[in-house]
Amino acid sequence: MPEKTTSGTEDRVTFTLAGAFAGARKCVPIAISGCGIGLVFGTLAGQAGLGTAEAALMSALVFSGAAQFVVLGLWASPLPVATIALTTLVVGLRHVLMGAALGPVFSKLPRLKAYGSVFFMADENWALTMGEFAKGRRDAAFLIGGGLLMFLAWTGSTFVGGALGGAVEDPARWGLDFAFTAVFLALIAGMWNGRSNILPWTVAAVVAVAAHAWLPGQWYILLGGLAGSFAGVVRRGS
Amino acid sequence: MGLSPITLFAIVLMALATYATRAGGLWLASRFDLSERAGAWLDQIPGAILVSLVAPTVLTGGPAEMFAALAVVIVALRTGSLPAAMATGVGTVLVLRALEANLL
Numbered sequence: 001m002p003e004k005t006t007s008g009t010e011d012r013v014t015f016t017l018a019g020a021f022a023g024a025r026k027c028v029p030i031a032i033s034g035c036g037i038g039l040v041f042g043t044l045a046g047q048a049g050l051g052t053a054e055a056a057l058m059s060a061l062v063f064s065g066a067a068q069f070v071v072l073g074l075w076a077s078p079l080p081v082a083t084i085a086l087t088t089l090v091v092g093l094r095h096v097l098m099g100a101a102l103g104p105v106f107s108k109l110p111r112l113k114a115y116g117s118v119f120f121m122a123d124e125n126w127a128l129t130m131g132e133f134a135k136g137r138r139d140a141a142f143l144i145g146g147g148l149l150m151f152l153a154w155t156g157s158t159f160v161g162g163a164l165g166g167a168v169e170d171p172a173r174w175g176l177d178f179a180f181t182a183v184f185l186a187l188i189a190g191m192w193n194g195r196s197n198i199l200p201w202t203v204a205a206v207v208a209v210a211a212h213a214w215l216p217g218q219w220y221i222l223l224g225g226l227a228g229s230f231a232g233v234v235r236r237g238s
Numbered sequence: 239m240g241l242s243p244i245t246l247f248a249i250v251l252m253a254l255a256t257y258a259t260r261a262g263g264l265w266l267a268s269r270f271d272l273s274e275r276a277g278a279w280l281d282q283i284p285g286a287i288l289v290s291l292v293a294p295t296v297l298t299g300g301p302a303e304m305f306a307a308l309a310v311v312i313v314a315l316r317t318g319s320l321p322a323a324m325a326t327g328v329g330t331v332l333v334l335r336a337l338e339a340n341l342l
Contacts, residue, residue, distance in 0.1 A: 029321045054245050061253035071252065079244050085251035092259030094287065099260055101283040103267020114268075118260040123291065128320075130284040175332035178306060182327025184292045185307055186314035189323075191285050200282055201289045208290035209297055224290025225283060232282030233275065 012138065013108040019139025020148075023125065023132075027146035030124045031153035033179035037065055038154045040170070041072075042161020048075040052162030059158040063122065063151055066218055067091040087217070094221040097229075098126050102143070105133055109140055120147025124180065127187045134191060196232075204228025302334035 038059065045055035045068075062068055067088045074084055099118055106114045117140065125146030132142050191197070208224030215223075267280065296307040309330045314323040 026320065029324050033324070050245065051241070054241055054249070057241065057246075058249045058252065061249055062256050064256050067252065067256060079248055081244065081248045081251060084248050085255050088252040089255040089259065092256045095256070095259035096263040096266070097283055098287060099263025099265075100267040101263070101280050101287075103264055104277060104280060106264055107268030114264060115261055118264055119257060121260050123287075127284065127288055134284075175328040175335065178295075178303065178327050178331040179324055181292050181295050181303075181307070182310045182324045183320060184288050185296070185310045185327065186320050186323035188285065188288045188292070189311045189314040190318070191288070197285060200286055204286040204289040205293040205297065208293040212294035212298070220294060221287060221290050224293065225287035228286025228289060229279055229282035232286065233279045 013105050014139045015109055015113050015141045016139055017141070019141035020145030022139070023128065023142035023145030023147075024149040026128050027125055027149045030146075030180070030183055031149045033176055034150055034153045035157040036174070036176040038157025039161035039164070041065065041068060042158040043164065044069070044072055045158070046162045046165060048072045049077070050075065050162070052159060055162045056155055056159040059155045060151070062088070063120065063154060064088075064092060065122075065154070070217060091218045094218065094225060095121065097222065097225050098123075101130060102126070105138060105140055113140070117141075117144040117147070120144050120151055122147060122150055124183060125150060127184060131187055131190055200228045200232030203231035300338070302331055302338055305334055306330035
């Protein structure tokens with residue numbers, strides 16, 4: 001289905017409990033790996049001087065592993081609050097692009113459902129949701145279903161990691177750090193449409209690798225995503 | 239183990255910043271009546287973001303990550319199963335890293 005788009009206007013968008021459960025089911029392996037990462041976050045947060053309740057509250061309100069790990073490196077006394085907030089904003093910029101991609105489907109939902117759902121938008125459940133939409137299934141509750149499960153796993157494991165203190169091992173020892181990479185790779189394989197993907201994906205990969213090497217933090221995701229998606233449109237237009 | 243006001247303040251600001259990025263893209267995309275070209279661009283975003291997320295790990299991580307990535311893609315294409323692909327990736331990377339550590 002080479003020209004299948006996610007922005008068709010006549011498809012009906014639903015928001016059902018069944019869709020939420022489907023999203024949660026798909027996210028089970030991701031939530032399990034997320035628990036491993038959350039345990040580590042809770043431990044490191046404790047070492048950075050955050051209390052267990054504070055770390056768990058951060059996981060619940062911020063719900064972004066990337067942002068939370070990055071700000072731990074900034075945690076010092078006195079707390080550089082402005083730097084922490086700004087860094088969080090920069091790390092989150094890729095969400096703007098991801099939210100925009102949800103737009104064609106989510107703008108057909110009532111506002112509360114749409115804007116409530118995106119609170120629970122993480123890289124993984126967003127990617128799974130886009131995969132669902134690409135297959136023509138338009139139950140928008142898929143996102144929040146997976147997101148809620150990941151939210152519980154992330155917040156709960158942060159709390160446990162903080163409470164256990166230094167007892168948690170490095171997840172890289174068990175290959176868990178590769179779990180998310182594997183999920184993303186599987187989703188990429190599922191999105192393969194044929195030769196039309198080669199140019200945008202190559203551009204995305206090259207820009208991401210370069211930005212990862214030369215720029216600090218998470219810029220590589222946003223820059224690679226922008227460059228690759230623009231390359232895809234330019235190719236289509238010409 | 240209570241909450242210090244300054245920490246709470248920082249966490250709330252972080253929460254607002256993150257939510258702004260999550261809601262901002264959706265808000266922008268639903269604000270304007272999207273042209274066909276803009277729609278085509280939005281369609282390109284998921285693949286480009288996913289490739290960007292994995293590219294540094296897969297392409298510059300080392301042989302273990304590269305071979306594990308290859309194994310994941312093969313299993314994903316063959317089975318279409320996400321848990322199977324994930325287990326393959328984690329298992330392969332675990333074994334290959336252990337081999338690397340023992341051979342070098």
